[in-house]
Amino acid sequence: xxxxxxxxxxxxxxxxxxxxxxxxxxxxxxxxxxxxxxxxxxxxxxxxxxxxxxxxxxxxx
Amino acid sequence: xxxxxxxxxxxxxxxxxxxxxxxxxxxxxxxxxxxxxxxxxxxxxxxxxxxxxxxxxxxxxxxxxxxxxxxxxxxxxxxxxxxxxxxxxxxxxxxxxxxxxxxxxxxxxxxxxxxxxxxxxxxxxxxxxxxxxxxxxxx
Numbered sequence: 559x560x561x562x563x564x565x566x567x568x569x570x571x572x573x574x575x576x577x578x579x580x581x582x583x584x585x586x587x588x589x590x591x592x593x594x595x596x597x598x599x600x601x602x603x604x605x606x607x608x609x610x611x612x613x614x615x616x617x618x619x
Numbered sequence: 620x621x622x623x624x625x626x627x628x629x630x631x632x633x634x635x636x637x638x639x640x641x642x643x644x645x646x647x648x649x650x651x652x653x654x655x656x657x658x659x660x661x662x663x664x665x666x667x668x669x670x671x672x673x674x675x676x677x678x679x680x681x682x683x684x685x686x687x688x689x690x691x692x693x694x695x696x697x698x699x700x701x702x703x704x705x706x707x708x709x710x711x712x713x714x715x716x717x718x719x720x721x722x723x724x725x726x727x728x729x730x731x732x733x734x735x736x737x738x739x740x741x742x743x744x745x746x747x748x749x750x751x752x753x754x755x756x757x758x
Contacts, residue, residue, distance in 0.1 A: 562677035562727070569730040572674060573737065576667045580741040583660050584748040587758060 567607075574603030629755065637753035644749040646707045648742045651749025664745040672709045672738035680731025681722040682714070699732075705739030705746075 564572070582596025631637075644651025648668035652661030683699030686692055703710050722732070751757040 559673075559676055561679060562674065564678065564727060564730065566726055566730075569678070569727070569734075573671075573730075573734065576671045577737065577741065580664060580667050580744055583663050584744045 570607050574600055632754055637750055640749050640753040641746055644746040648745060655752050668738050668742045671734055672706055675731045675734030675738060678727050678731030679720050680728060680735045681720045699736050702736035702739040705743045
């Protein structure tokens with residue numbers, strides 16, 4: 559199995575992507591709701607990712 | 620305004636109706652959905668869980684082994700072990716093939732460990748979804 563080396567950002571985005579899809583598929587009842595919820599979750603993940611990254615950057619001084 | 624969904628309180632059908640679905644859903648990610656003729660959703664779940672698990676392996680993440688000690692150690696190691704185990708055949712095959720990555724420092728390995736546990740937890744969501752479909756609580 560090849561070894562993979564990802565940055566923090568790439569790994570976090572991939573995590574957010576797959577998790578959002580599964581959450582959308584398993585929690586909603588119609589396809590439209592599933593797509594919308596998955597997109598919403600992914601957007602929230604990205605907002606949290608950028609927000610926490612900036613928080614840590616600014617907090618580090 | 621919060622959305623309200625009606626929760627079915629119908630009695631649980633006999634285990635013969637849902638136990639095979641749950642067992643297959645655990646063993647093969649998305650398998651329960653395939654058995655219930657929800658192939659499209661099954662395929663998406665299979666793809667996401669398998670890719671998440673393979674990424675974890677390719678990042679050389681560590682598998683948790685159950686450990687006891689102080690409360691935090693017990694919760695982390697038992698929780699991680701159960702999360703890994705939820706990936707079903709993916710976990711069993713990788714252990715059977717001798718995958719035994721030590722827990723070493725580095726953000727890539729650390730993400731790999733989390734990806735392996737997350738793959739199992741995503742499969743747990745798929746198992747619960749298959750159970751709800753099999754018991755008629757969901758379409």
